[in-house]
Amino acid sequence: MKGNMKPxxxxxxxxxxxxxxxxxxxxLRVLHEHLLPLLENPADGDKLHHAIASRLGMFTELLLDExxxxxxxxxxxxxxxxxxxxxxxxxxDEVQLVPGIADALQKIDLPKAVASNSSTDRIIKGLQRCDLLALFDGHIHSAHDVGRPKPAPHVYLAAAAGYGVAPQHCVAVDDSVTGVRAASSAGMRVLGFTGVAxxxxxxxxxxxxxxxxxxFDDMQELPVLIAALLPGRAA
Incomplete structure (x- = not known):
């Protein structure tokens, strides 16, 4: 690697x-429904809603702790x-695809992995329900299995190790502050997504x-954004 060229x-x-x-x-809805009746002051409902929303992406247990x-x-x-x-x-029971993600992934000619704070069982069930599981070819990585949730980098490091590549050769897509910090700490290039924020x-x-x-906020943009990171390759 010469000069300022990136991996x-x-x-x-x-x-x-x-x-x-x-x-x-x-x-967000389920957490709010369960916690709202426990508020000392019912007028704090909006405050609770915002507090939950700002912590989405954390381990549920840690979110509840805070x-x-x-x-x-x-x-x-x-x-x-x-x-x-x-x-x-x-x-x-209710999960749906992020709009545009299925088409976007089909257009990106790279090996793909998942790195999530959710449990392996929940990830697999959700991806199966939405017909995405096969795209990840068994490369599903849960923070529950590596022992350290995001923002620790461990689950992103596990995803790179699962393919036998250095994290610097991976680009991560994450929608939460904890996730972006985790991927960045792992040494990956990171694209932030706000489409369902x-x-x-x-x-x-x-x-x-x-x-x-x-x-970015539209998954239709993702193939082009990835292609921009791949000199000489098309999305």
């Missing part, structure tokens, strides 16, 4: 929720389990600040 991009690594599957709005502190819910183990289960069931405008700057090279 060749050979692999694509995608977050799952909010990039492949439009499940975060489902998780909300428990912020709103003094006093959640017990049974409540944690019930909420977690409800989120998983709803996402599994609760607050697209606000999230755009947050993703750039977290380390995204650029931010």
């Amino acid at each position: 060749e991009i050979t692999h694509l690594v995608c977050d799952c929720d909010g990039v492949l599957l439009d499940s975060e709005s489902i998780a 909300l428990d502190v912020e709103f003094s819910f006093g959640l017990n183990a049974a409540q944690y389990a019930a909420i977690n289960t409800a989120v998983g069931i709803a996402c599994g 609760h607050d697209r405008h606000g999230m755009r700057q947050k993703l750039l600040d977290a380390g995204a090279e650029l931010v």
Whole structure:
């Protein structure tokens, strides 16, 4: 590699929720429904909604930990389990594709992997439901399995290792601050996606600040953006 040339991009690594599957709005709704009755002040409903939305992409347990502190819910183990289960069931039953992602992935001629904070079971079920699983050829990586959730880089490092390539040869697509930080820390180039974000405008700057090279909001753009990283290759 000479001068300021960047490593060749050979692999694509995608977050799952909010990039492949439009499940975060489902998780937001279920979390809000379960936590709203626990508020000391019912007038704080909008504040709770925003607090959940700003943390989507985190491990559900860690998200609940932070909300428990912020709103003094006093959640017990049974409540944690019930909420977690409800989120998983709803996402599994209702999840839909992020608009345009299926066509975009078909146009990108790179090996593909998933790197997500969700459980392997939830990722696989969601991708099966939406007919995307075969595109990832078994390269599904969950933070539950590597032991450290995003923003730690471990799940993105696992995705690169799964293909036997250096992270610098991967481009990641993620929609959350925690995910962008994780991919960037792993050494990957990162594209931020805001197409299904609760607050697209606000999230755009947050993703750039977290380390995204650029931010886009329409999956139809992804093949062209990837092609721009691949000199001499077409999307």
